[in-house]
Amino acid sequence: MSKVNRPCLFSIIIPCYNDVEGLSACLQGIYRQEGGLSFEVIVVDDCSDLEIAREVNEHYPQVIFQRLSRKSGPGAARNRGISLARGEFLAFIDRDAVPCAAWLQCLHAGFSLGAAIVCGPVRHEDSFRARMTALTAFGEYLEDRDGYREHCSSANYAIAARTMSSFSYDETIPFAGEDVLLSTQFTMAGLRIRYLSAAWVLHKPPLSARRYFRRAFVYGLGFRYSRARCKHLAGYALHKYLRAVSAVPLFVIRSTLDCLRLVKLRKKLAVDLWQLPLFIGGIICTRVVYAMGAAMGYAGRDSR
Numbered sequence: 001m002s003k004v005n006r007p008c009l010f011s012i013i014i015p016c017y018n019d020v021e022g023l024s025a026c027l028q029g030i031y032r033q034e035g036g037l038s039f040e041v042i043v044v045d046d047c048s049d050l051e052i053a054r055e056v057n058e059h060y061p062q063v064i065f066q067r068l069s070r071k072s073g074p075g076a077a078r079n080r081g082i083s084l085a086r087g088e089f090l091a092f093i094d095r096d097a098v099p100c101a102a103w104l105q106c107l108h109a110g111f112s113l114g115a116a117i118v119c120g121p122v123r124h125e126d127s128f129r130a131r132m133t134a135l136t137a138f139g140e141y142l143e144d145r146d147g148y149r150e151h152c153s154s155a156n157y158a159i160a161a162r163t164m165s166s167f168s169y170d171e172t173i174p175f176a177g178e179d180v181l182l183s184t185q186f187t188m189a190g191l192r193i194r195y196l197s198a199a200w201v202l203h204k205p206p207l208s209a210r211r212y213f214r215r216a217f218v219y220g221l222g223f224r225y226s227r228a229r230c231k232h233l234a235g236y237a238l239h240k241y242l243r244a245v246s247a248v249p250l251f252v253i254r255s256t257l258d259c260l261r262l263v264k265l266r267k268k269l270a271v272d273l274w275q276l277p278l279f280i281g282g283i284i285c286t287r288v289v290y291a292m293g294a295a296m297g298y299a300g301r302d303s304r
Helices: 020-030 052-059 074-084 103-112 128-137 178-188 209-227 236-264 273-299
Strands: 008-016 039-045 064-067 087-093 097-099 117-119 122-124 147-149 156-160 193-195 201-203
Touching (some): 008 074, 008 103, 020 039, 020 097, 039 052, 039 074, 039 087, 052 064, 064 074, 087 103, 103 117, 103 156, 122 128, 128 201, 128 209, 128 236, 178 209, 209 236, 209 273
Parallel strands (some): 008 039, 008 087, 039 064, 117 193, 122 201
Antiparallel strands (some): 117 156, 147 193
16 A cells, blocks of 8 residues: 555544534634644534534634534544545544643654554533543543543544555444544454543533423433444343333443442542542433433334
């Protein structure tokens, strides 16, 4: 294969939907990167109702901006970004995450160590719902210990463009779970995912109660759709044999794992002993909504 000349080292790809404030904070963090590594930024708007294009063009005219003609989900938005990318490496971050100043430097250092894929922690703020999000959605990305992972979150990872050319996000998953499916495909292909604790991003999603529980519901939908597409994912047997009834054991399993993770990460999440019942109650409520999302996924048009 001939070597392709790349105009920059990194292409940073950001899918966006209806979050001007979050995207602005994300871009501010990106353009404050240290180390002088060359990069381009690609923002793909998933047919937002808000004026994302005006915000980007007015304050960040150097950004490559694309808007999808119809709402297609984060997988489709990331695929569009990949098709536009010109960098040697592709770095993925969510529009509601802010990278640390050394983010690109750390990701690049991971590749220098021979990693095929590099990911890092997804940190959160100190509010109750922020810590609940960290616990129930990003628990495996809270550790400060370097090593290897079976999965990488699309909120924070990078991969060589030539490696990514053999993969793509599944655009038939309209909600969530497409990143779990893709990272499973990475590991099945023999690629090792290097986790570097210094390459962290701060996840700052809008966290009203309504948005928080909507996210939990959407993640439940994502469980149903992703498991229908890969038998190697944990929980595939529940999907195959129980279908919508899988929501019941899924609630029990996820709640138990979250509670065990709470005990393990209690100090990391700054949870005092007297707060444990509050967080356990939050876990139960979150997983009830998550299980409802998984069950409702079987009422959709997806036949798998």
